[in-house]
Each structure stands twice: as C-alpha cells, then as structure tokens.
Amino acid sequence: MTRYKLILEYDGTDTVGWQTQADGVSVQSLLQDAIFQFCKERVEVVAAGRTDAGVHALAMTAHFDLEKEAEPETVMAAVNFHLNSAPPFAEASGGRPVSVLACKRVDENFHARFGCRMRRYKYVILNRRAPVVLDKNRVWWVPRPLDIDAMRAAAVRLVGEHDWTSFRAAECQGKSPIKTLDEIKIISGAFQSPDNCALRDFRDDTIIFEFSARSFLHHQVRNMVGTLVEIGLGKPYDIDEIFTAKNRAAAGPTAPASGLYFVGAEY
Amino acid sequence: MTRYKLILEYDGTDTVGWQTQADGVSVQSLLQDAIFQFCKERVEVVAAGRTDAGVHALAMTAHFDLEKEAEPETVMAAVNFHLNSAPPFAEASGGRPVSVLACKRVDENFHARFGCRMRRYKYVILNRRAPVVLDKNRVWWVPRPLDIDAMRAAAVRLVGEHDWTSFRAAECQGKSPIKTLDEIKIISGAFQSPDNCALRDFRDDTIIFEFSARSFLHHQVRNMVGTLVEIGLGKPYDIDEIFTAKNRAAAGPTAPASGLYFVGAEY
Numbered sequence: 001m002t003r004y005k006l007i008l009e010y011d012g013t014d015t016v017g018w019q020t021q022a023d024g025v026s027v028q029s030l031l032q033d034a035i036f037q038f039c040k041e042r043v044e045v046v047a048a049g050r051t052d053a054g055v056h057a058l059a060m061t062a063h064f065d066l067e068k069e070a071e072p073e074t075v076m077a078a079v080n081f082h083l084n085s086a087p088p089f090a091e092a093s094g095g096r097p098v099s100v101l102a103c104k105r106v107d108e109n110f111h112a113r114f115g116c117r118m119r120r121y122k123y124v125i126l127n128r129r130a131p132v133v134l135d136k137n138r139v140w141w142v143p144r145p146l147d148i149d150a151m152r153a154a155a156v157r158l159v160g161e162h163d164w165t166s167f168r169a170a171e172c173q174g175k176s177p178i179k180t181l182d183e184i185k186i187i188s189g190a191f192q193s194p195d196n197c198a199l200r201d202f203r204d205d206t207i208i209f210e211f212s213a214r215s216f217l218h219h220q221v222r223n224m225v226g227t228l229v230e231i232g233l234g235k236p237y238d239i240d241e242i243f244t245a246k247n248r249a250a251a252g253p254t255a256p257a258s259g260l261y262f263v264g265a266e267y
Numbered sequence: 268m269t270r271y272k273l274i275l276e277y278d279g280t281d282t283v284g285w286q287t288q289a290d291g292v293s294v295q296s297l298l299q300d301a302i303f304q305f306c307k308e309r310v311e312v313v314a315a316g317r318t319d320a321g322v323h324a325l326a327m328t329a330h331f332d333l334e335k336e337a338e339p340e341t342v343m344a345a346v347n348f349h350l351n352s353a354p355p356f357a358e359a360s361g362g363r364p365v366s367v368l369a370c371k372r373v374d375e376n377f378h379a380r381f382g383c384r385m386r387r388y389k390y391v392i393l394n395r396r397a398p399v400v401l402d403k404n405r406v407w408w409v410p411r412p413l414d415i416d417a418m419r420a421a422a423v424r425l426v427g428e429h430d431w432t433s434f435r436a437a438e439c440q441g442k443s444p445i446k447t448l449d450e451i452k453i454i455s456g457a458f459q460s461p462d463n464c465a466l467r468d469f470r471d472d473t474i475i476f477e478f479s480a481r482s483f484l485h486h487q488v489r490n491m492v493g494t495l496v497e498i499g500l501g502k503p504y505d506i507d508e509i510f511t512a513k514n515r516a517a518a519g520p521t522a523p524a525s526g527l528y529f530v531g532a533e534y
Contacts, residue, residue: 009400056401080398099397130366131347133276134323138401 001065003110004075006031006045007102008060012257013137015097018050018060027051030098031062034082038075039068048116048265052219054257056138059101061265063112076103110267118182118266121211123225124259127188128205139206140225140259146207146232148188154231155184155209157239158224164217165246167227169254172218177246179220183212186228210263219254227252268332270377271342273298273312274369275327279524280404282364284320285327294318297365298329301349305342306335315383315532319486321524323405326368328532330379343370377534385449385533388478390492391526394455395472406473407492407526413474413499415455421498422451422476424506425491431484432513434494436521439485444513446487450479453495477530486521494519 008027016024020032031045047062066075083096109115126132126139127146161180168177187208209228211221230252231237242250275294283291287299298312314329333342350363376382393399393406394413428447435444454475476495478488497519498504509517 009397011400011403058401076396080396084398096398097400099400101395101397128368129343129347130276130368131351131363133278133364133366134325134405136278 001067001108002069003063003065003106003108004072005104005106005110005112006062006064006076006079006100008047008057008062009099009101010057010060011097011137012051012053012055012057013097015053017053017055018047024053025097027057027098030083030096031064031079034079035064035066037082037085038078039066039070041066041068046112048112049119049121049216049262051260051262052257054137055260055262057262059264060262061112061116061267063106063110065108072103072105076100079103112265115267116214116265118212118214119216120263120265121216121221122261122263123209123211123221123255124261125207125209125225125229126205127207137258140256142229144233146229147234148186148207148232150234151228151232152186154228154237154239155186158184162243163246164220164243166242166248166251167220167223168217168248169219169223170248174215174217177217179213179215179217181211181213183210184224185210222255222257222260223248223251225255225259229255268334268375269336270330270332270373270375271339272371272373272377272379273329273331273343273346273367275314275324275329276366276368277324277327278364278404279318279320279322279324280364282320284322285314285317291320294324294365297350297363298331298346301346302331302333304349304352305345306333306337308333308335313379315379316386316388316483316529318527318529319524321404322527322529324529326531327529328379328383328534330373330377332375339370339372343367346370379532382534383481383532385479385481386483387530387532388483388488389528389530390476390478390488390522391528392474392476392492392496393472394474404525407523409496411500413496414501415453415474415499417501418495418499419453421495421504421506422453425451429510430513431487431510433509433515433518434487434490435484435515436486436490437515441482441484444484446480446482446484448478448480450477451491452477489522489524489527490515490518492522492526496522 010027016026018027020026020029028045035043043064045062045064079100083098124139126141129143132141159181163177164179165177277294283293285294287293287296295312302310310331312329312331314327346367350365391406393408396410399408426448430444431446432444
C-alpha cells in the first residue's frame with residue numbers, strides 16, 4: 001500500500017463541490033474515476049477541505065492509497081490524462097475542471113483532512129459598476145462602492161476564538177461552533193503595477209479577503225464575507241452583537257460561491 | 268453631435284474579434300447593437316486596436332458619435348444593460364463578453380484609432396506540466412519548461428525599428444512592414460506574494476510578455492511570442508536572421524489568441 005499526496009487546482013463552477021453526491025459531478029468522483037481508469041483500483045480521495053458547489057481551489061491538498069506501486073510522476077500524468085478524457089469535461093467540450101499540480105509519496109500517517117493544521121481561503125470581489133467579463137465565475141460582482149475601512153474595522157473583531165453559531169450554515173455538521181479564526185486580511189487597490197500582476201493590473205476594482213484558521217465551519221467564510229460586505233455598504237451590523245446573538249439570522253447573507261478559493265493547507 | 272470615448276473590457280473567446288464580419292459575433296457589432304437599442308441610432312464604434320477572434324481586452328479605447336445628447340453615465344449604464352440582454356450572451360447563458368468600464372464626452376478631434384500614440388499588449392503563458400483549469404481561455408498552456416533567460420536575450424533584439432515582414436500575417440493589410448517596437452518586458456515568478464496578486468499568488472508558473480508600440484502589424488505580437496517560445500524551448504532561432512529573411516516562414520509559429528490581451532491605448 002502506498003499513500004500519495006496530491007496538490008489540486010479546480011474550478012468548482014460546474015461541480016456539486018468536493019464531496020461525491022447522489023447527483024451531479026463532484027471533484028472527488030472525477031478524481032476517483034480518473035484513478036480507476038489509470039490503475040483499476042477503487043480508492044477514496046480525502047481532501048483537506050470539502051468545498052461547496054461553485055467554490056474553487058488553487059492548491060487543495062488530498063491523499064489516497066494504491067495497492068500497486070507507481071512513480072508519483074506517472075500517477076500525476078495518468079490522472080491528468082484520464083481527467084481530461086472523462087465526459088462531460090473532455091477537451092472538446094472546453095476542458096477538465098480539475099488538474100493535479102503535484103504528486104508525491106507520503107508516509108501512511110499523513111492525512112490530508114485530520115493532519116491539517118492550517119487552512120487558508122480567499123474571497124475575491126469585483127467592486128465596480130461595470131459588469132463582470134473576464135472574471136466570470138471567478139469573483140463576486142458588487143456594483144456599489146464598498147467602504148474598505150469599515151470592513152477592515154469589522155474584520156479585526158472576527159479574529160480570535162468565538163462561538164460561530166451566527167456564521168455557520170443551518171446544515172453545518174461541525175461538532176462544536178467554537179473555533180479560532182487566526183487571521184483576516186483585506187487587500188484592495190494593489191493591482192496597479194504591471195510588474196506584479198498578470199491579468200489584473202491597471203485595476204483597482206478588486207478586493208481580496210484572506211482567511212486562515214485550523215478549520216472552518218460550513219459556509220463560515222461566505223457568511224463572514226456576506227456580513228462584511230453589508231458593513232461595507234453601510235448597514236448597521238455589529239460583529240460583537242452578531243456573535244452574542246448565536247443566531248444565523250443576526251449576520252449578513254451568504255456570499256456567492258464563485259468568489260471563494262481554497263488557497264492552501266499546512267501540515 | 269456628441270463624441271463619446273469608451274473604455275472596454277472584453278472576452279474574445281466566443282467572438283470573431285473586434286471587427287464586424289459577415290458571420291459570427293463581433294465585439295463591435297455587440298456594442299453597436301446595444302447603442303442602437305439604447306437610442307435607436309446606428310453608429311460606428313471605432314477602436315484603438317482591431318483584435319482578432321479569441322483575443323481579449325482589459326482596457327480597449329473606442330469612440331462613437333451620437334446625434335442625441337446623453338450623459339456619459341447614462342450611456343455607460345444603458346449600453347451595459349443592453350449588452351447584457353442581447354442574445355446569445357444574455358445573463359442566463361453565462362453573461363456578456365463585453366463591458367463598458369468608463370464613458371466620457373470627448374472633443375470631436377479625438378479619434379480612438381488614428382489619434383493613438385501608444386498601444387500596449389500583454390501575452391500570458393501558463394508554463395507548467397498540469398493542464399489549465401482556472402485560466403481556461405485566458406492563457407497559452409506551454410507544458411514544457413521555458414528558458415526565460417534565452418527568451419529575454421532574444422526579446423531585446425526585437426526592440427527598435429525593423430522590417431517586420433517575417434513577423435506579420437500573410438493577410439496583413441498594413442501599408443509598410445517598417446515599425447518600431449518600443450518595449451518588451453518578460454515577467455515571471457512574480458506571483459509569490461499574497462499582498463500583490465489576487466487569483467494568481469502561490470504560483471510561479473506564469474510568464475507575461477508586455478509589448479508597447481505606436482502600432483502593430485497583423486499577428487505581430489502572437490508571432491513574436493510564438494518565436495520567443497521556440498527559443499525558450501531551445502530551438503536555434505536567431506532574431507537578426509529572422510528579420511533579414513523578410514519571410515514569415517523564417518520565424519516561429521503564431522501563438523494562440525487565448526493568451527493575448529489589449530492592455531491600453533495612450534493618446
């Protein structure tokens with residue numbers, strides 16, 4: 001038995017999310033099917049984060065075990081090949097929504113989900129009057145101006161250990177609502193230098209939220225962003241009051257999945 | 268008569284390019300139709316650059332004239348509204364490929380094409396083994412490693428006044444093949460800092476070419492990039508010999524449209 005660690009990029013737009021479900025295409029099932037095509041073994045691929053439908057990953061960590069031994073290079077090439085030939089995402093129909101960026105052998109003690117010490121997400125907002133074009137399905141378009149300073153002041157109060165009941169989905173299966181948010185960063189207007197940014201330079205219309213925590217509850221990031229945007233629009237939300245209420249209705253709406261990215265996992 | 272200047276973002280993927288043609292959807296015709304919907308005037312929209320099918324724009328400058336007077340704010344909102352309701356790009360089918368970022372009244376002497384003193388393009392390559400996912404239709408995927416230093420050394424020799432016969436398309440209608448390329452920059456590995464880049468941080472797999480000139484010949488940028496990539500892959504192309512040959516066959520292949528962006532026009 002050999003355990004492999006994968007780093008994955010994926011576009012969640014046309015998927016039901018990470019987790020395999022009765023209907024629809026999941027990132028997990030696409031990978032498991034590609035691995036089966038490669039080596040005829042039915043494996044379970046375990047990820048650091050089980051992202052929702054529409055949520056993307058820049059570098060998701062996952063692991064799985066193979067009975068047969070294969071070089072990590074071969075595994076990566078074969079899985080990418082089979083991902084690409086699987087309907088409905090064959091090259092002809094626009095290409096695959098998942099790509100293996102890296103693969104290596106790991107110790108059998110490595111566990112992508114339970115061993116993860118820190119997870120990082122980012123959320124990207126396009127804040128301009130003009131509708132989205134090049135960033136379709138990659139951002140949340142907020143056409144009204146946002147008060148960044150007000151959002152920053154509120155964000156500071158989200159950091160730390162809290163009861164997140166007001167920020168988690170009703171269907172959240174997390175055992176405890178008590179979690180620690182280690183860091184929030186809000187970055188804006190940093191896209192002016194052609195030396196630094198590729199597709200996005202000459203644009204000061206993007207706002208990025210970065211979140212780091214050991215773990216997150218269901219919809220926690222999107223509910224934090226939805227609340228911060230309400231504050232940025234001038235609504236009288238108070239973060240401390242929202243925590244105290246322990247009621248989902250006390251916080252703002254859930255931000256759309258399209259702007260959310262799983263950025264990385266640390267072990 | 269009032270002249271309006273527009274700044275446009277567009278996704279060239281599903282268009283025949285800027286210029287209206289017998290078949291297919293052009294950026295120009297989408298705009299002209301949206302303007303007609305708004306004010307029932309049939310206008311010609313003139314752009315700084317007539318980009319090909321599949322080529323994108325981050326900030327294309329264009330102009331047109333209206334008999335009726337309307338506030339630039341109103342023009343922008345109305346054109347964006349009608350762009351969005353035009354088949355086959357209505358919101359339900361995934362959204363419009365063109366967006367008006369800015370609109371203002373200009374002097375009747377302003378001409379988006381003939382008044383342009385400097386045009387800037389960029390070309391984005393994703394240089395990694397793993398196939399493209401999030402940047403589908405936004406980059407050229409080159410899976411083999413590129414020698415950046417070799418490309419930089421060759422790029423320097425493209426700058427200046429030359430006879431570009433070897434780098435222009437057979438069907439190019441430019442009167443003279445003599446043009447001056449003012450600047451090329453090659454940027455790579457600049458995506459490591461989360462403070463600087465949104466979607467692309469933690470990625471050192473992107474190479475950006477930036478080009479500035481008063482004007483470019485047909486396919487000139489894509490032919491320069493195609494040649495530089497051949498050099499990056501170790502092929503024995505010599506820039507001076509290519510210029511001397513005055514023969515399109517002497518240079519490398521035409522790089523795909525998907526990686527090319529019109530970045531801006533100066534007046």
